[in-house]
Amino acid sequence: MLKSGDVTIPEVTDEDLKKINKFTLKALSKEDVFVFKISACDNGLDDRNFEPFNLSALKDLKKLYVGKTVIKDHARKADNQIARVFETELLEDPTKTTGAGEVFTTLQLKAYMLRTKSNEDLIAEIEAGIKREVSTGCRAKHAYCSICGTDNTKTYCPHYHGREYDTKDGKKTCYFTLDGAKEAYEVSLVAVPAQPRAGTTKSYKEEIAGDPEEKSEDQTGIEKTPDENPAKISEKALGLKERDLDAFIYAQKHKYLGEESPESMEE
Numbered sequence: 001m002l003k004s005g006d007v008t009i010p011e012v013t014d015e016d017l018k019k020i021n022k023f024t025l026k027a028l029s030k031e032d033v034f035v036f037k038i039s040a041c042d043n044g045l046d047d048r049n050f051e052p053f054n055l056s057a058l059k060d061l062k063k064l065y066v067g068k069t070v071i072k073d074h075a076r077k078a079d080n081q082i083a084r085v086f087e088t089e090l091l092e093d094p095t096k097t098t099g100a101g102e103v104f105t106t107l108q109l110k111a112y113m114l115r116t117k118s119n120e121d122l123i124a125e126i127e128a129g130i131k132r133e134v135s136t137g138c139r140a141k142h143a144y145c146s147i148c149g150t151d152n153t154k155t156y157c158p159h160y161h162g163r164e165y166d167t168k169d170g171k172k173t174c175y176f177t178l179d180g181a182k183e184a185y186e187v188s189l190v191a192v193p194a195q196p197r198a199g200t201t202k203s204y205k206e207e208i209a210g211d212p213e214e215k216s217e218d219q220t221g222i223e224k225t226p227d228e229n230p231a232k233i234s235e236k237a238l239g240l241k242e243r244d245l246d247a248f249i250y251a252q253k254h255k256y257l258g259e260e261s262p263e264s265m266e267e
Contacts, residue, residue, distance in 0.1 A: 006036045009127060010110075019086045023067060031115070034123050036083075038109040038187060040065070040136045045099035050175035051143070055102045057181045061138060062088045062107060064184035070111050074137060074188045082122060083113035085187060100177070111185060136187045141180030152176055190242035250255050 012030045020035075022025050041061070045052045053061075070083035087110040096104035113119055125131045143152040147165050148156035159165060159174045 008039075010035060010037055016086070016110070016112075023084055023086060028114075033112045034115050034119070034126075035110060035112050036126060038085075038134050039112060040109050040134070040187065042104065042106040043098050043100070043102055044104060045175065045257060047175065049081040051110070051178055052098075052100075052175060053140075053178045055105055057140060057178050058090060058105055058107045060141070060181035061184055062090055062140070064181060065107075065109055065136070068184055068186055070113070070187045070189070072189045073218075074135070074190070076186065082189075083111040084117070085109045085111045111187065114227070117167045131189050133190055134187055135190050137185035138181050139183040139185075141182050143176040143178055145197070146175045146177065147172060 012033060012035045016035055017028070017030060017033075020033060041053055041058065043053050043055050043058055056182075065085050068085045069081045070085065071080045072082060073080075078129050088106045089110075091106045091108055093104045095108075098104055115123065122131065123142070140153065144150070145152060145157045145159050147159045147167065148157050150159075161174060161176065163174050164171050165174060
């Protein structure tokens with residue numbers, strides 16, 4: 001799941017250099033490094049994947065992202081590492097409140113890369129604003145459904161991202177609040193992210209707790225055998241929800257463009 005992040009370029013300070021050199025094997029100078037800031041993610045509810053972070057998740061990610069690598073296109077290979085996060089900060093906007101009643105907060109990361117011959121073109125593209133979208137990879141502690149409150153890291157509820165449901169308080173759109181974070185993996189430069197301001201790839205899939213026979217077909221929409229293990233059911237359920245979300249976004253795009261959805265989509 002991707003959300004767009006924004007990149008800006010600050011001056012390298014002496015304090016930056018002290019923090020950077022904690023991660024190096026030899027001391028670097030200001031002339032050796034290129035530093036950039038990343039507005040990585042926020043707690044706004046206007047998330048195109050219908051999976052907003054809450055403040056608890058941002059606080060966890062603030063700690064977890066220090067020292068993490070920056071790569072391109074989420075290709076997790078050693079040769080694809082281009083930079084490293086050396087500082088994180090939570091920026092509050094007291095004039096804004098999220099739909100969940102929290103102060104609007106953005107997680108900002110500072111990263112450095114070496115000024116080398118091989119990095120010249122990439123640095124130039126970042127400075128020119130060509131490469132500025134990012135997404136971040138992490139794993140959430142909880143994913144609470146806005147319709148029924150189920151924690152979808154433990155068991156899958158029958159609700160789907162972006163769909164409207166009738167509730168006692170009227171029609172509501174389903175989204176999963178990502179509460180807390182277990183791990184932060186990497187930050188990636190990408191071409192097409194998804195959150196309006198700051199971007200994140202999130203993983204909260206875990207094995208379904210308890211006996212797999214307790215998970216009914218009504219909850220997952222997946223036919224299973226008594227011998228099928230919870231992890232396998234979990235993989236299927238996640239795939240089903242992801243396909244459903246893809247279909248919803250595709251259908252909405254055609255709707256906004258004034259086009260009719262293809263028959264296969266309607267089915």
